[in-house]
Amino acid sequence: MATGTRRKRVAKSQEDRREDILRAGREVFATTGFADATITEIAAAAEIGKGTFYLYFDSKDHLLGALWERYVDAIVTKTQDILDEGADWWPTIDRVLTALVRHAAANGALHRIVYGSANAKALEICRQANRRVVALMCDFVVRGAEAGAFHAHDPAVAFRMVYHAADGLLDELAFQDDDIDADQVVRHVLQLTHRALGDPASTSAS
Amino acid sequence: MATGTRRKRVAKSQEDRREDILRAGREVFATTGFADATITEIAAAAEIGKGTFYLYFDSKDHLLGALWERYVDAIVTKTQDILDEGADWWPTIDRVLTALVRHAAANGALHRIVYGSANAKALEICRQANRRVVALMCDFVVRGAEAGAFHAHDPAVAFRMVYHAADGLLDELAFQDDDIDADQVVRHVLQLTHRALGDPASTSAS
């Protein structure tokens, strides 16, 4: 092609390099812990020089942010898929929350890194990503409330509280057991959700 | 007195020094932010040498932990007082949660420091302190469930989820507004709690 045909001459493409670093980050964070991991160690694991690391990520925080971004991307996609199925209000929210909890439980290691050893800047980057899922669901819940399916003072706030509740519970468990009993958490979260959003059929205990 | 009569000779007593450092910590964390605050800066604000800081606290993390400990101490005392009043189950839990939310809202600055800029080690120290309140209340809720006042699959889990929900909501707000409308948060939290713990009188919305 014309003049600007370069880029792909190096042993690895930029995409591959980035992948290498992301993989190295996951490995090093998991073994050394986020706080104790050094850029030098991550670069070594990715088999690159320290300087190269900074060509792909601004800092260790941003590397963790990128890892989390992928995790959230998967959730957002899954959530959007379920919403698009267009099932009834309650089955839909049940399916979404079940998927969210399962996905979180299946990624306990990443959760432990983010919530257990990340610093403030990294956490903020991760929280930013979380808001995408929450926004998606809040919108859904508000529409459900307008349609008369959900009942709460403020449905969006109610859902956000449920989300925090699930998040907190998963957090707790991520530090107790290596394997979280996702189904049990799902049961707790769904019960809370049904009550929080005023499902008439959920008032009895069991 | 006998041989071992010493201690109180210095310009400041150990207690006063500790107070100085705690006050300096609050100030510096609030202005510089936790992450960017340096020991040297905190020591200067407390008008002591850097070495002296380490005689009173193991690290910046532990200093924040000590600040948070005081905050939690106040909550635990208040909670225990309310429990000791021996009112009925629902009024008691309402009062405790109202006090918790109000106390948190009144300490937005500290919350912002802990949840917004603390690192993992500091957060863990703070979380450890939180567990004291949660344990107190979980015990109460379990007894309430046995007495037939509360209804949920697992009352302790239900309360912990409510606690996480309140915590998360307060977190969100602490970063939006400087002044949180505590009463509004109380309303949301109490509605969620009543529904989560199966208050028959709470199923209607609004």
Place this chain on the structure above:
DNA sequence: CTATTGACTGACCGTCGGTCAGTTTGGTTG
């Protein structure tokens, strides 16, 4: 071949947390 590009490198710099040998303080003792 030479020229050019840009991905890559690692020695280097500034900063900070934490240490410790030495100094100061002030109560105690004779």
Place this chain on the structure above:
DNA sequence: CAACCAAACTGACCGACGGTCAGTCAATAG
């Protein structure tokens, strides 16, 4: 009173790390 002593205090120092940048080198164009 002075001599003494132990605890409180200090800040120069050390090691480690994050981040930079001048220089290297492989791949391509002409």
